[in-house]
Amino acid sequence: MKMPPFEYACPTSLSEAVKLLASHDGEAKALAGGQSLLPMMAFRVAQPTLLVDLRKLSGLGEIKISADGVRLGALVRWRDIEDDDRLDAAHPLLKAAIAHVAHYQIRNRGTVGGSIAHADPAAEMPGIAVACDAEIAVMGKAGARIIKAADFFLGALTTALQPDEIITEVRLPAWPASRRSGFQEFARRRGDFAMAGAALFYDLDKSGKASNAHVGVIGVGDRPRRLKPVEAVLNGSAIDEATIAKAAAAASAAVEPQEDIHASAAYRRSLTGTMVERALKSAAG
Amino acid sequence: MxxxxxxxxxxxxxxxxxxxxxxxxxxxxxxxxxxxxxxxxxxxxxxxxxxxxxxxxxxxxxxxxxxxxxxxxxxxxSNDDDLTPLQKSFRKHHALQCGFCTPGFITTAHALLTEEPDCDADRVREVLSGNICRCTGYIAIVEAVLDARSAYKKTTP
The missing domain is CATH 3.10.20.30 (Beta-grasp domain)
Incomplete structure (x- = not known):
């Protein structure tokens, strides 16, 4: 469908962009790659009166890797993550997850910040942010603030972001070289939204037992979330077949999936267990 | 504006x-x-x-x-009145029927082959998964793209 009329601005500084967003009674929206927002507008799910295009803002398109972790600028595209060989070691879980984001053409324009702000419950980037305890840096009228990923996603397409705030960066904590991780998702057609997915990692202690397990799921429920009961199964155990089976069962029990035209709740519950099982097998393998 | x-x-x-x-x-x-x-x-x-x-x-x-x-x-x-190697390959492999989706397949495949002239069938399928064709069943399209790779290797240093 054609989009309804709206105003458009293309500011050259972050402060100007924030001012514009604050000027329309909460009816203005930031536009990055537009790969989620424009379809939402075509469907009238979003009806902003002003689009503030962020493409001329400098410094938001960089991937910074340091001892503190990985910092993804809000305008980093999926394509940029795919092409960055440093991330194979610096954040293999991110790299594995991003390979599943949408299709080739979308990956050339879709951005990290856009996906986080859109907050689709099945999207990979919000899932990685929650699974990895990421911090989301935002800038608004009241200044800059940092929001923990666990506090950022409030429900389907709903976040803690204020109408005048712009996501500037997603900060993923440092990734030890010996960490084990796995990402799995299932969709009927490659690139479509997952009916269920799992993003997980754990560290191994000297005796070969898992510690610091983080298990995130996407596509089940109204937002990405960590499954603490599954993490409890993994922590202190060797990741063998018995542990993996126990973790998969715990994952199925821990989620409250929704039913929709794509899959029943029972199917999603079962699929969640399968995704956790496969992710653990690929992590251990 | x-x-x-x-x-x-x-x-x-x-x-x-x-x-x-x-x-x-x-x-x-x-x-x-x-x-x-x-x-x-x-x-x-x-x-x-x-x-x-x-x-x-x-x-x-x-x-x-x-x-x-x-x-x-x-x-x-396009190449004025002549077909490009990619277009010729689509014709040779019967990679279109009604033709509605074809411009999207041609532009997508051109971008892929320009950047990755050595791509394999899996990569072609993955990239073309973002394009829908309701006529061909895709097999012929994948074959056409794979067959056109040689034309891109010559022009890409």
Missing amino acids: PVKFEVNGKPVSVDVEPRLTLADCLRHHLRLTGTHVGCEHGVCGACTVLVDGDAVRSCLMLAVQAEGAKVVTVEGL
Whole structure:
């Protein structure tokens, strides 16, 4: 469908962009790659009166890797993550997850910040942010603030972001070289939204037992979330077949999936267990 | 609002509403109707064009966002009256029937082969998974793209 009329601005500084967003009674929206927002507008799910295009803002398109972790600028595209060989070691879980984001053409324009702000419950980037305890840096009228990923996603397409705030960066904590991780998702057609997915990692202690397990799921429920009961199964155990089976069962029990035209709740519950099982097998393998 | 960009090597200047997609701008304002509009929400891939070398969905991009960009449409890939090697390959392998999706497949495959002339069948399938064809069953399209790789190897250093 054609989009309804709206105003458009293309500011050259972050402060100007924030001012514009604050000027329309909460009816203005930031536009990055537009790969989620424009379809939402075509469907009238979003009806902003002003689009503030962020493409001329400098410094938001960089991937910074340091001892503190990985910092993804809000305008980093999926394509940029795919092409960055440093991330194979610096954040293999991110790299594995991003390979599943949408299709080739979308990956050339879709951005990290856009996906986080859109907050689709099945999207990979919000899932990685929650699974990895990421911090989301935002800038608004009241200044800059940092929001923990666990506090950022409030429900389907709903976040803690204020109408005048712009996501500037997603900060993923440092990734030890010996960490084990796995990402799995299932969709009927490659690139479509997952009916269920799992993003997980754990560290191994000297005796070969898992510690610091983080298990995130996407596509089940109204937002990405960590499954603490599954993490409890993994922590202190060797990741063998018995542990993996126990973790998969715990994952199925821990989620409250929704039913929709794509899959029943029972199917999603079962699929969640399968995704956790496969992710653990690929992590251990 | 006025927007200036380049289409198929020629500078263009249009006056458009912000809500106009790049796809509709190309078709209605610039009369380049080779770019087809299927779903208008980024699912079918028929409207794929190249923006600064990258394959993108022109229904998910506003014309005003193209300011200063170099846009190439399927018309820009043609070779006057002669078919390009990629187009010839589509013809040879019967990779189209009704042809509605074909401009999107050609632009997408061109971007892929330009960047990755050595891509294998799995990669071709993965990239083309963003384009929907309701006629062919895709096998012939994948074969056509694979067969056209040699033409891109010669021109790519």
